[in-house]
Amino acid sequence: xxxxxxxxxxxxxxxxxxxxxxxxxxxxxxxxxxxxxxxxxxxxxxxxxxxxxxxxxxxxxxxxxxxxxxxxxxxxxxxxxxxxxxxxxxxxxxxxxxxxxxxxxxxxxxxxxxxxxxxxxxxxxxxxxxxxxxxxxxxxxxxxxxxxxxxxxxxxxxxxxxxxxxxxxxxxxxxxxxxxxxxxxxxxxxxxxxxxxxxxxxxxxxxxxxxxxxxxxxxxxxxxxxxxxxxxxxxxxxxxxxxxxxxxxxxxxxxxxxxxxxxxxxxxxxxxxxxxxxxxxxxxxxxxxxxxxxxxxxxxxxxxxxxxxxxxxxxxxxxxxxxxxxxxxxxxxxxxxxxxxxxxxxxxxxxxxxxxxxxxxxxxxxxxxxxxxxxxxxxxxxxxxxxxxxxxxxxxxxxxxxxxxxxxxxxxxxxxxxxxxxxxxxxxxxxxxxxxxxxxxxxxxxxxxxxxxxxxxxxxxxxxxxxxxxxxxxxxxxxxxxxxxxxxxxxxxxxxxxxxxxxxxxxxxxxxxxxxx
Amino acid sequence: xxxxxxxxxxxxxxxxxxxxxxxxxxxxxxxxxxxxxxxxxxxxxxxxxxxxxxxxxxxxxxxxxxxxxxxxxxxxxxxxxxxxxxxxxxxxxxxxxxxxxxxxxxxxxxxxxxxxxxxxxxxxxxxxxxxxxxxxxxxxxxxxxxxxxxxxxxxxxxxxxxxxxxxxxxxxxxxxxxxxxxxxxxxxxxxxxxxxxxxxxxxxxxxxxxxxxxxxxxxxxxxxxxxxxxxxxxxxxxxxxxxxxxxxxxxxxxxxxxxxxxxxxxxxxxxxxxxxxxxxxxxxxxxxxxxxxxxxxxxxxxxxxxxxxxx
Numbered sequence: 058x059x060x061x062x063x064x065x066x067x068x069x070x071x072x073x074x075x076x077x078x079x080x081x082x083x084x085x086x087x088x089x090x091x092x093x094x095x096x097x098x099x100x101x102x103x104x105x106x107x108x109x110x111x112x113x114x115x116x117x118x119x120x121x122x123x124x125x126x127x128x129x130x131x132x133x134x135x136x137x138x139x140x141x142x143x144x145x146x147x148x149x150x151x152x153x154x155x156x157x158x159x160x161x162x163x164x165x166x167x168x169x170x171x172x173x174x175x176x177x178x179x180x181x182x183x184x185x186x187x188x189x190x191x192x193x194x195x196x197x198x199x200x201x202x203x204x205x206x207x208x209x210x211x212x213x214x215x216x217x218x219x220x221x222x223x224x225x226x227x228x229x230x231x232x233x234x235x236x237x238x239x240x241x242x243x244x245x246x247x248x249x250x251x252x253x254x255x256x257x258x259x260x261x262x263x264x265x266x267x268x269x270x271x272x273x274x275x276x277x278x279x280x281x282x283x284x285x286x287x288x289x290x291x292x293x294x295x296x297x298x299x300x301x302x303x304x305x306x307x308x309x310x311x312x313x314x315x316x317x318x319x320x321x322x323x324x325x326x327x328x329x330x331x332x333x334x335x336x337x338x339x340x341x342x343x344x345x346x347x348x349x350x351x352x353x354x355x356x357x358x359x360x361x362x363x364x365x366x367x368x369x370x371x372x373x374x375x376x377x378x379x380x381x382x383x384x385x386x387x388x389x390x391x392x393x394x395x396x397x398x399x400x401x402x403x404x405x406x407x408x409x410x411x412x413x414x415x416x417x418x419x420x421x422x423x424x425x426x427x428x429x430x431x432x433x434x435x436x437x438x439x440x441x442x443x444x445x446x447x448x449x450x451x452x453x454x455x456x457x458x459x460x461x462x463x464x465x466x467x468x469x470x471x472x473x474x475x476x477x478x479x480x481x482x483x484x485x486x487x488x489x490x491x492x493x494x495x496x497x498x499x500x501x502x503x504x505x506x507x508x509x510x511x512x513x514x515x516x517x518x519x520x521x522x523x524x525x526x527x528x529x530x531x532x533x534x535x536x537x538x539x540x541x542x543x544x545x546x547x548x549x550x551x552x553x554x555x556x557x558x559x560x561x562x563x564x565x566x567x568x569x570x571x572x573x574x
Numbered sequence: 575x576x577x578x579x580x581x582x583x584x585x586x587x588x589x590x591x592x593x594x595x596x597x598x599x600x601x602x603x604x605x606x607x608x609x610x611x612x613x614x615x616x617x618x619x620x621x622x623x624x625x626x627x628x629x630x631x632x633x634x635x636x637x638x639x640x641x642x643x644x645x646x647x648x649x650x651x652x653x654x655x656x657x658x659x660x661x662x663x664x665x666x667x668x669x670x671x672x673x674x675x676x677x678x679x680x681x682x683x684x685x686x687x688x689x690x691x692x693x694x695x696x697x698x699x700x701x702x703x704x705x706x707x708x709x710x711x712x713x714x715x716x717x718x719x720x721x722x723x724x725x726x727x728x729x730x731x732x733x734x735x736x737x738x739x740x741x742x743x744x745x746x747x748x749x750x751x752x753x754x755x756x757x758x759x760x761x762x763x764x765x766x767x768x769x770x771x772x773x774x775x776x777x778x779x780x781x782x783x784x785x786x787x788x789x790x791x792x793x794x795x796x797x798x799x800x801x802x803x804x805x806x807x808x809x810x811x812x813x814x815x816x817x818x819x820x821x822x823x824x825x826x827x828x829x830x831x832x833x834x835x836x837x838x839x840x841x842x843x844x845x846x847x848x849x850x851x852x853x854x855x856x857x858x859x860x861x862x863x864x865x866x867x868x869x870x871x872x873x874x875x876x877x878x879x880x881x882x883x884x885x
Contacts (some may be wrong), residue, residue, distance in 0.1 A: 133767040148762035150755045161755050162766035164748040171748045212766065 059087040061124075062251055063109075063140075063220060068118035070104050078104035079115070080275045086220070091242060091252045093262040093283065096272035096295055097350065097518065102255050105272070106222050109253075110142045111135040141213025142222040145229075147205045151198035155191050156180040159211050183211050188244045203234035210241070221245065222253045227261055228352070239265050257350050259288040259558050271295055288560055289551070296520055296554035306504055309528050312341025314573050315481050315512035316362070321371035323357055331357045332369070333536045337571040339512040341480070344503065345571075346527025346545065347516045350557055354536040355516050356398060359485045362514070363395045364388040365403075376480055389418060392480035396470055396487045398516075400463075404470040407459035411451060412440040414458050415473050439476075447472040448498065464495030471499055475506055482506060485516045500526050520550055531571055532556040539563065541571040581842045588722035590841060593796065595834025596730045597622065597805070600788030601812030602819065602826040603733075603740045604781035609821050610744060611777030612757035613661070616672025618785045619809025620679030621653045625789030627683045630800040631690055633703040642703055643790050650786025653679070654779045662771045676809075684802055697793075697800040704798045705729055705790070727795040729787055734827075736784060741823045743780075753777050785809065807858065814861045818868045829864070836860035 063086050070079040079101045086092045096102045107113040109120065111129040119126055122138055129135045135142070149158050156176040165175035180193040189207045197205065206226060213221055223242075227235045242252055242265060256262055262269055266283045271294045278294050316339040323332040332354045339345045347355055360366035362373060364385035373380050375391050383391075397403035405414045416425060416436050425432050425439075440454040449468045451461060458466055467487070474482065484503060488496040503526060507513055517523050523530055524545050532540040532553065539562040542548045555561040581587055601618045608615035625646035633642025657675055661668035684694055691697045707727050714724035744750040755763040756773045764770050788808070793800040811833050818832075819825030840856040 132765060136767065144765070148759070148765040150759045150762050152758055153751070153754065157751055161751060161763070162768045164751055166748060170742075170746050171751055173746075216766075 059090060061085055062088045062122070064121040064124075065105070065109065066119045066121070068105060068108060068115045068120075070101075070108060070113060070115050078275055079108070082118070082272070082275070082277050084270060084277060085280075086251055086253060087268075089246050089249050089251060090267040091246050091254055091265055093254045093256060093266035093269040094272065095256060095259070095262055095269060095291060097257075100272040100295075101275040102272050103224065104275075106142070106224065106253065106255065109135070110140060110222060136213075136216045136218070139217055139219040140222070141216060141218025141220070143206065143209040143213065143224065143226060145224045147209055149197050149205055149208060151196075153197060154193065155195050155197060155200075155208055156193035158197055158208055159183070159193075159215050161212075163216065179215065180211065183214055187211075187214060187248065188241055201234075202229045203231070203237065206230070206234075206238065207241070210245075219249070220251045220253065222255070224255050225257070226254070227256065227258060235261070257558065259291055259560065262291065263288055288558075289555065292554040292558050292560065293551050296550055296557065306528075307508055309507070310342045310510075312510050312512075314338045314340050315376055316514065317372075317374040317572075318358075318362070319372040319374070319572075321358070321361065321369060321373065323354075323361060323366075323369040325357070331536050332361075335371070335536075335538060336569075337531055337538065337541075338573050339481070339514055340573060341510045341512045342507055343529065344507050344513040344515055344527040346523040346530035347514065347533055348520070348523045348530055348553055348557060349518070349533035351518050353533045355533055356485075358533075359395075359398070359483055359514075359516055363393065363397075363483055389477075392478070394474035394477060394479035394482045396467075396474055396482070396484040398485040398489070400467055400470055405458045405466055407466075408457060410455045410457055411444065411449065411461075411469055412436055412454045414469050415440045415443055415476075418473060418477060443472040443476055447502075464491035467491050467499065468495060471502060475502060479506070479511055482511055482513045483516075484513060486518065487515070488517075488519070488522060496522075520553065524548065524550070524553070529571075531568075534559045534562070538568050538571070541568050543570065577846055578843065581845075582839070585718055585721040587838060587842060589725070590838040591831065591834045592722065592726060592730060593834075594837035594841065595830050596727070596733045596791050597788035597796065597808050598812050598815055598833050598837075599733045599827060599830040600729075600736065600791065601785045601809050602815040602830045603736050603823060604784035604788075605813050605816035606740060606819075606821055606823055606826055607744070607753065607777050607784070608781040609816060610757045611753045611774050612760065613668055613774050613778055614672070614813075615657070615778060615781045615785075616669050616813070617653060617657050617675040617679075617809075618781070618812055619805055619807065620672075620676035621650050621782045621785040622789035622792065622805045622809050623676075623679045623683050623803065624653055625650045625786030626793035626804060627687060627697075627800045629790040630697050630700060630702040630793045631686070633794065634697075634700040637701075637703065639703040639705055639794065642794060643705065643787075646790035646794075647783055647786045650782040650789065651779055653786075654782030655775075657782070658775045658778045662774055680803055683800075687800065687802070695802055700799075702798065702800075703794065705795045707795075727791060729791040729795055732787065733791075736787075737823050737827045740784075744823070749773075749776065785812075788812075811857060811861050814865050818864050832864065833857060833860060 065082065065084040068079050068082040071077045082101065082105055084105060094102050104113060108115050109129065111131045111134050114130065120129060127138055129138065150161065156173065159180045160176045165172040165179065167175065177193040184190050189211055191204055191207050191211065197208065210221065226238060230238060246252060254266055263283060268280060269283050269291065270280045271278050271291060273295060319336050321332055321335040325331045335358065349355055357366060361369050364383060375388065375393060378391055380388050401407060419425060425435055437454060444451065444454055447468045449465050449472065451465065458469060488499055503513060515527050527545055529543045530545055531538045534557060540556040541563065601622060604618055605615060628649035629642045629646035632645035633639055653675060657671055660666045660671045687697060688694050691699045693699060705728050707725055710724045714720045744753065752763065752768055752773050756768065756770050760770045792804055815829040815833055816826050818829040836857040840853050843853045844850050
């Protein structure tokens with residue numbers, strides 16, 4: 058074992074919205090090692106690293122650098138202590154040159170003027186020393202992502218970082234760029250730097266890291282020498298379930314196909330292929346779950362089906378009507394409901410009242426209007442009924458939504474979306490960040506809706522939810538469907554984990570079963 | 575028509591362009607700096623007006639041109655602090671704050687003028703000083719160019735030098751690199767330990783200092799008195815000049831000259847038998863036309879960029 062360089066002890070962080078991101082986490086890294094930090098979304102990796110880099114303050118716990126206790130209250134203090142971070146979203150100034158970006162904030166000076174030549178020389182010297190070749194005079198906005206990442210690493214090194222935190226560095230890279238990055242990281246390690254490598258990609262973790270810390274639900278569930286554990290071991294520890302609760306479900310009564318997605322391809326604004334040849338269908342009375350680590354195309358898929366995103370290839374049919382050229386309103390009129398992933402952005406108008414939010418999808422309809430004025434009494438009655446039915450805790454139907462708790466805000470969304478008698482419901486992370494009581498309530502409502510014949514597409518990163526609520530499920534990885542299970546009862550979480558992390562994939566025929574006409 | 579050409583192609587018209595350009599150029603450069611720092615300085619107009627009055631009053635009281643100019647600049651700094659404190663510390667909307675400051679300056683200057691000069695329109699009762707004109711030796715001997723370029727107010731020459739100073743400040747000093755970084759990606763700047771608010775304070779301060787030179791020029795050079803709302807929109811014309819000059823000091827110099835041309839034309843055509851209301855409209859019309867052309871070009875560029883990306 059090499060010398061320990063940094064240790065975080067008993068780190069606890071509870072966010073102001075009540076979510077506990079870290080619970081007594083112990084984390085330790087050694088000199089010149091590459092240490093992988095893995096875990097699902099929401100496992101607490103990012104929070105732990107934000108604490109280490111001074112972006113968040115822990116509620117409890119200590120940080121020791123070379124065995125002396127330090128407190129890191131700001132990123133500049135972290136930098137002073139030799140800790141550097143390469144953020145997932147690059148912190149670069151696009152119109153400045155590479156050299157200017159590298160030295161920004163610590164500019165070399167010559168008689169009070171900015172010494173650009175020196176900046177170029179510094180950049181070249183660092184680039185040479187650490188094998189991170191960049192052209193110091195290029196303008197950053199013209200460079201590819203891989204180059205930008207190198208500049209970020211150079212920035213940290215120029216500030217004297219000995220410990221480098223890389224937050225999912227390969228997420229934005231091409232395979233070739235990834236290989237190059239790994240060579241550079243090995244080089245950095247051999248020159249005495251320590252690298253913390255956050256990732257979901259287990260093959261990369263195996264390939265590059267010396268040790269691996271696995272986090273789940275805000276806890277450290279194990280530290281291993283990477284060579285001692287297999288990818289399957291890591292996957293099991295990452296996605297293992299903690300609490301299991303059972304839902305009572307009737308046997309599904311299948312109706313006709315409501316949603317049909319055919320050969321859907323989508324390339325994002327940045328030119329990345331986000332969805333590759335997606336085909337599936339959902340029948341009435343069925344809950345089809347989409348499992349997968351976030352960022353594998355689920356969000357784009359949902360946004361395309363609900364009309365929030367355009368310019369895709371392929372065909373989407375809802376209840377025998379092709380929706381490719383329809384507006385969001387027209388798609389909703391077909392009987393589509395949507396529980397969006399981000400309830401504060403797409404789900405509610407936080408400054409509006411409960412009533413206003415509940416009628417926001419139907420305010421224009423005849424039954425709510427008297428000629429040019431709204432039928433206020435009707436609006437109020439509908440809202441009061443829904444508040445009762447969905448057990449929304451509030452002082453009145455005229456209360457502002459922003460005053461409610463997260464769970465009750467979500468119930469407002471659910472009440473609106475479920476009460477329009479949808480033929481198709483798209484539920485994207487319907488219970489994220491809300492308490493168990495509200496979660497259970499929403500799950501029951503989803504199943505009720507299914508029993509009344511609605512086709513439901515459930516997207517969730519929460520394995521409990523996926524396995525308990527959905528009838529059948531597909532797994533998305535890298536923008537593709539990699540697995541289909543027609544009965545969730547026969548799926549184990551280990552198996553699911555392997556598909557989610559890209560360790561396994563089904564044959565074309567197996568996946569093809571998810572299409573009905 | 576012939577008369578118009580006779581006016582335009584005279585050396586005195588060339589001289590007039592430069593004379594009219596000066597305050598727009600100062601303010602335009604001020605707009606460049608604040609814009610680069612990502613804080614739009616709508617208060618340029620109010621700053622000019624405030625410093626124009628301050629210059630007149632203090633120079634009359636002290637009987638010193640120098641102290642008049644210094645006071646004008648100090649008043650500009652005061653306005654910038656007001657703007658910065660509200661928009662950066664108290665997080666008010668900077669555009670609304672700027673508008674409020676402009677209204678305050680518009681009414682406030684009349685109020686103070688009345689207190690000091692006992693007149694609500696003009697400060698001629700005060701014996702205020704003017705900043706002298708200088709004849710540049712050798713240059714004034716050159717035919718055509720001499721009469722155009724020589725014999726201007728000291729501040730006119732300072733405004734030309736300011737173009738270089740602003741350029742050097744933005745592109746050759748550590749502060750300039752930080753100003754540009756803060757304006758473009760404040761989070762990136764913050765992540766490397768730059769105090770974003772501090773940089774913006776400094777940028778707004780420099781911006782208002784430049785504008786107050788413009789203001790001092792108005793009342794102590796262009797004319798020798800302060801009159802109500804004498805800046806008549808020059809602060810806004812300067813914002814247009816900055817936008818059309820693509821936020822570049824040299825570009826802003828060129829577009830300021832364009833507006834200077836429109837202004838000089840408007841001044842000179844008043845001697846002809848064209849309705850003065852129409853003639854006085856020219857600089858503002860030029861601003862609108864200029865901004866429209868600028869926007870069309872910008873949209874086309876964006877379209878072109880997108881097409882290139884898609885190809």
